Amino acid sequence: MYFTNYLFGFILSTLYGSLFHLWRGGGFGRLIFYILLSWIGFWIGHWSAAYFNLTFGKIGALQFASATFGAILCLNIGYWLSLVRNREQ
Numbered sequence: 001m002y003f004t005n006y007l008f009g010f011i012l013s014t015l016y017g018s019l020f021h022l023w024r025g026g027g028f029g030r031l032i033f034y035i036l037l038s039w040i041g042f043w044i045g046h047w048s049a050a051y052f053n054l055t056f057g058k059i060g061a062l063q064f065a066s067a068t069f070g071a072i073l074c075l076n077i078g079y080w081l082s083l084v085r086n087r088e089q
Contacts, residue, residue: 001061009062013042016071024079037078038071045070
């Protein structure tokens, strides 16, 4: 995989995290949190699809469809887990 594929992947995953932040809101810390979650999910989705030789939604060497699904899944799980509040007793 070439540098341009990694660059394109990081740009896309950053865009996904930023759009999720725009949709869900929050401060600067939340923006960083969503971008990190999107990066993690994107690359896990890409590498798992490459490992299993999936070719659906592939753009060049980048497993676009699986990486996008991984980013969305990771963003939603991270958002859901961040809603948990500790009760003060």
